Amino acid sequence: MSANEGDWFSPRKNRRRDGGSWPPLTPPPSRSHAPRPDQQVWPPVTREEPGGSTQPLPKVRDTAPPPPVPAEPAAPPRPARRRRRALLVAAGAVVLACAAIATRTYDGYLFYEKVATDETRLISVAPGQSGKAHGVEWKATVAPTKPPAGNKHGADVAWLKIDIREKVVDQGSATMIAEPGEIQLQDRAGRTWTVELLDADRPTDRLDVGKEYVLEGVAIVPVRVADEVELSFRPSTYRSDTPTEDLFKRDTVAALEPNSEVLRFTR
Amino acid sequence: MTATEERPPAVPARRGRRTGRGSGGSRLLNGAIGLLLVGGAIGLQTLYLSENDYTAPLTYVGDKGANVDAGRFTVRLNSFAVAKAIQSSSKTMATDNLFLIVNASAKSSLKPYHLGQPVLLTGDDRRFAATDRVDSGSTLAAAWVQPDIWVSGAFFFEVPASVLPGARVVFGLPPSALVEPYRPEVEIDLGLDEEGARKLAAQPQDVYSIVKK
Numbered sequence: 097m098s099a100n101e102g103d104w105f106s107p108r109k110n111r112r113r114d115g116g117s118w119p120p121l122t123p124p125p126s127r128s129h130a131p132r133p134d135q136q137v138w139p140p141v142t143r144e145e146p147g148g149s150t151q152p153l154p155k156v157r158d159t160a161p162p163p164p165v166p167a168e169p170a171a172p173p174r175p176a177r178r179r180r181r182a183l184l185v186a187a188g189a190v191v192l193a194c195a196a197i198a199t200r201t202y203d204g205y206l207f208y209e210k211v212a213t214d215e216t217r218l219i220s221v222a223p224g225q226s227g228k229a230h231g232v233e234w235k236a237t238v239a240p241t242k243p244p245a246g247n248k249h250g251a252d253v254a255w256l257k258i259d260i261r262e263k264v265v266d267q268g269s270a271t272m273i274a275e276p277g278e279i280q281l282q283d284r285a286g287r288t289w290t291v292e293l294l295d296a297d298r299p300t301d302r303l304d305v306g307k308e309y310v311l312e313g314v315a316i317v318p319v320r321v322a323d324e325v326e327l328s329f330r331p332s333t334y335r336s337d338t339p340t341e342d343l344f345k346r347d348t349v350a351a352l353e354p355n356s357e358v359l360r361f362t363r
Numbered sequence: 364m365t366a367t368e369e370r371p372p373a374v375p376a377r378r379g380r381r382t383g384r385g386s387g388g389s390r391l392l393n394g395a396i397g398l399l400l401v402g403g404a405i406g407l408q409t410l411y412l413s414e415n416d417y418t419a420p421l422t423y424v425g426d427k428g429a430n431v432d433a434g435r436f437t438v439r440l441n442s443f444a445v446a447k448a449i450q451s452s453s454k455t456m457a458t459d460n461l462f463l464i465v466n467a468s469a470k471s472s473l474k475p476y477h478l479g480q481p482v483l484l485t486g487d488d489r490r491f492a493a494t495d496r497v498d499s500g501s502t503l504a505a506a507w508v509q510p511d512i513w514v515s516g517a518f519f520f521e522v523p524a525s526v527l528p529g530a531r532v533v534f535g536l537p538p539s540a541l542v543e544p545y546r547p548e549v550e551i552d553l554g555l556d557e558e559g560a561r562k563l564a565a566q567p568q569d570v571y572s573i574v575k576k
Contacts, residue, residue: 211541253512280475287510290475318511 214330215356222362229331229357231266236327236361238281241314254322256281258291258313260329264303273303274332278358281315281325289325291315301336328360420535420548427554433547436471436478436508438534440551441515445527445563446571449497449519456496461564463520464571465532469508476508479537483520484550486529494521501573504537517573524564528557 221227226235241257243249258279264270275298279291291313298309317325333353342348425431430439443465448457469478480499483491496519499505503516518532535548555563 208543248515249512287473288475289509289512290507316509316512320511 215354216330216358217356218328219357219359220362221359226263227359227361228265229359230272230333230353230355231264231269232272232331233263233265234276234331234359235261235263236359238325238327238361238363240322249316252319253316254319256315256317256322256325258311258315258327260311260313260327262303262309262311263307264305267305270302270305271335271337272331272333273298273300273336274334275311276329276331276359277355279313279327279329281317281327282360283317283321283325287321289315289317291327324363326360326363328358330355330358417544418542419545421545422533422548422550424550424552427551431549431551433549434472435474435536435547436469436476436549438478438549438551439468440532440553441466441468443553444568444571445524446568448570450570450572450574451497451501452574455570458521460521460523461527461567462494462571463522463527463530465518465520466515467503467518467532467534468513468515469503469534470513471508471510473510475510477506477537478504478508479535480504481518481535482533483522483526484531484533485526489526491520491522491526494519496521497573524560527553527555527560527564530555530560 219227219229221234221236226233228234237259239257239259241255243253243255247255258281260276260279264272275293275296279293280288281291282288292315293311293313296309296311303309333355338348338352421433423431423433425438425440427440427443430437443463446462446464448455449462449464450456463483465481480493480502482493485491493502502518503514504518506514506516508514522530529552531550531552533548533550536546
């Protein structure tokens, strides 16, 4: 081992750095240009004044200077604008959440309406008059009656006798033999009480045109509303000549007359 | 003067803000907030109601003797008794367990309803249906529950004496075809502890009569 071997950092004097095997670096031969003369680039020949650019960009002199930017007022409103933006985002989130909940609720309500309620066309009947629906004339009266003996209700309950008279005026409606549905009493606040129909002797295939059939019923309401409750019911459009075997077919049901008419007897 | 200096000052200001936001502390804070939001979202997902929960009734809880308003209807549990047998107009039904007879009153708010048969909830949340040995026409379920008109009647359970401590009675509407969320129901505690239940079960009536006089 020679003494020089540990000395890594000093250049070896006996060898060229480039290895000696490469040809000397010469500029590529140029046919069109003569080699430029050397020019001093760095450090600059003429020293720039302090604050000047060291980049060799030409200074634009003859364009109009940009409009002066209000430097001071621009800084303070920045936090305010940011806060306003955050508030806007928060308000938007709240509004969107409310809209989503409202849409869902309204959709559920529409579904409930569709499923739980029937289409209704209300026909108001003046006192003593008769109302006509599906070719049948209806008359009705509501009158107080004596409570039956041994009933379990006290003096705060009024017993009412319901008298419904039905007269077929249209030959085509003679087969509408069914009793009306949803017979109820309603007070002005919209609360309803049920009416229990008593058994009536009615034909099962055809009603006589022009004959009056009587349906009697009993209802109880609180004494306070006994004078204001109004009777309403939904006449049935079921026809006795509907073939029973077709009753559960879709076409039969679709061909049925809709029973959307509700008679209401004002007092 | 040079071109660099003539740039509007807004650009350096924004650049300054960007670097401020991206600094180590606030990036960590943003990450933490993000994790918090993600965790919150996942946590909220676990609160999502299943179909069973969604169709579960809304329970109004009350005590014996008090009017418990469930919105559509109001129920009051007046009294209860136990018996070894129930006598109806046609026959007398006996049991090895106990007949629990619950006397209740009810009215509604807007429309006429029928109440459904109640359920007995035991202290350890087991459920007992009302007995079908007593005709439902003899129970309060047969009566119309109408606005402002109180009606009273009884319901009947056939249960072992051991379930009486901590028992509650749940009144509701009868089952309907339309699945409706949050139907109201009323849960009334009988107020029986171990001691009271033992006393009650020790002295049952021999025969409870439901024959209408």
